[in-house]
Amino acid sequence: SDEQGLEYLRFLSGGFAEEEKMRMYVKEAAATIEAFAQLGVPFRMIEGLPDHYFPGAPGSLGLGRTLEVIPLPKKALPDSAPALLESPYMPGGVSWSDAIKWGGLGNRYSWAPENLEHAASVYAAGQGLVAWLLLKCIEKGVTLLTQSPATRLLLENGRIAGVEVREGDRAQQIKGDCGIFLGTGGYECNPEFVRAYQSFPNSAPHHPPTQTGDGLVLAGELGAFIRNIPTSLSSMVGYWIPRPGGEPEFHSAGIQELAYPHSIVVNSEGKRFGNEAFFQEFVVKLREFDVVKKHRYANIPFFLLFDSQFRERYPFANIPPERPLPAWIKRAESLADLAQQLAIDAQQLQQTVAQFNDNASAGLDPEFGRGQSLWIRKVGDTKHPINPNLGPLSKAPFYGVELTPTESSSAGLYTDIHGRVMHLRGHAIANLYAGGTVRVRTEYGAGYQAGLTLLGGMTFGRIAVEHALLGDKKTG
Secondary structure (H helix, E strand, O other): OHHHHHHHHHHHHOOOOOHHHHHHHHHHHHHHHHHHHHOOOOEEEOOOOOOOOOOOOOOOOOOOOOEEEOOEEHHHOOOOOOOOOOOOOOOOOOOHHHHHHOOOHHHHHHOOHHHHHHHOOEEOHHHHHHHHHHHHHHHOOOOOOOOOOEEEEEEEOOEEEEEEEEEOOEEEEEEOOOOEEEOOOOOOOOHHHHHHHOOOOOOOOOOOOOOOOHHHHHHHOOOEOEEEOOOOOOEEEEEEEOOOOOOOEEEEOOOOHHHOOOEEEEEOOOOOOOOOOOHHHHHHHHOOEEOOOOOEEOOOOEEEEEOHHHHHHOOEOOEOOOOOOOOOOEEEOOHHHHHHHHOOOHHHHHHHHHHHHHHHOOOOOOOOOOOOOHHHHHHOOOOOOOEOOEOOOOOOOEEEEEOEEEEOOOEEEOEOOOOEEEEOOOOEEEEEEEOHHHEOOOOOOOOOOOOHHHHHHHHHHHHHHHHHHHOOOOOO
């Protein structure tokens, strides 16, 4: 029901959301899905997935609310269509329904070859949604300019009249009779914006390189209100993969390696500090500040450690199981030697692992509850004999890498319930709208829920377009 959905959103928000926008989200979300379905974008419920990440929260549903698109055959898009980026979370063409049915992400290298062959021929998950929307744009004759960055908004008679874009060395002005909608994404690849708005000044980007905050710059020049949510849970952790002769690649490990058995994460003191498999709870622990001793974040630096049992079953750095790992991944025949290589307190690490192993061998983690949540078990190794997320570190050699936090934008343009960008002085900037991650998500505040960003962009984007076309006379 709407009331259950609202109750769940209130829980997720952590007190940082606005009641009016939460109610608008709940009220309009189903209508938005229906509107896109009528355009020909097909959705289905993800079977076997409870409300993640909080199946026990007020308003949660045991069967869950998470939808995904039915995969789109790649041949449905014309050869002239812009190329789509791969997701950092899922193998190409694999839906969440597939991953659950095939035994979880931890079992990806044992998935049936015929299933992977079919997956290679389709777009699925978030990429699948983008593919469907792109197909509908092409069918409706929408002009797509993928190499024309916007440089400034055009202001005429106190209203936004259009946008100036750059095509090569030439500037072109594009006018908008009803308004201009900014859907430029976040700023995760803009180091200055990251330092200004995020918790971790050296946060690594796991987003497309085009996420540089263009919308904040364009609207900020005109006095737009940029608002930040100081406690945002849309964060993960990962590690850098060196590339000989090229830029290092960041690999997000939040729902991959950290959720698999036979691994733990410790700080430089050799202590665990959270439930590794639940990245939201884990990242919050990274924000703990040691005022007296370090006068730094208490749990940074931090390290992912795993043993040979892990390597026999799971990929690491996209390297299949049992294949040799490169030299940048530290390796040792004992935990003490590994600790020395990574500058970790060796004595404490051995105590930590011994205690962890005693409990993990029984499928338990009494200290942090790892492996107990149903949704976390789904993304681990559901075929593991002990626990989808737990297993002891007991077989040499042992391996380790330093981890880095990676955040999604917590700040954005502040909009009203119609999607209009608000000025610092409290009025709407006429004819300027925003949606997606360029706007601050005050409809769910601090919380993060897979799918909320996509559905929020679709819902408030639809509301904004309706208002631009019809003013306050809303239509279905």
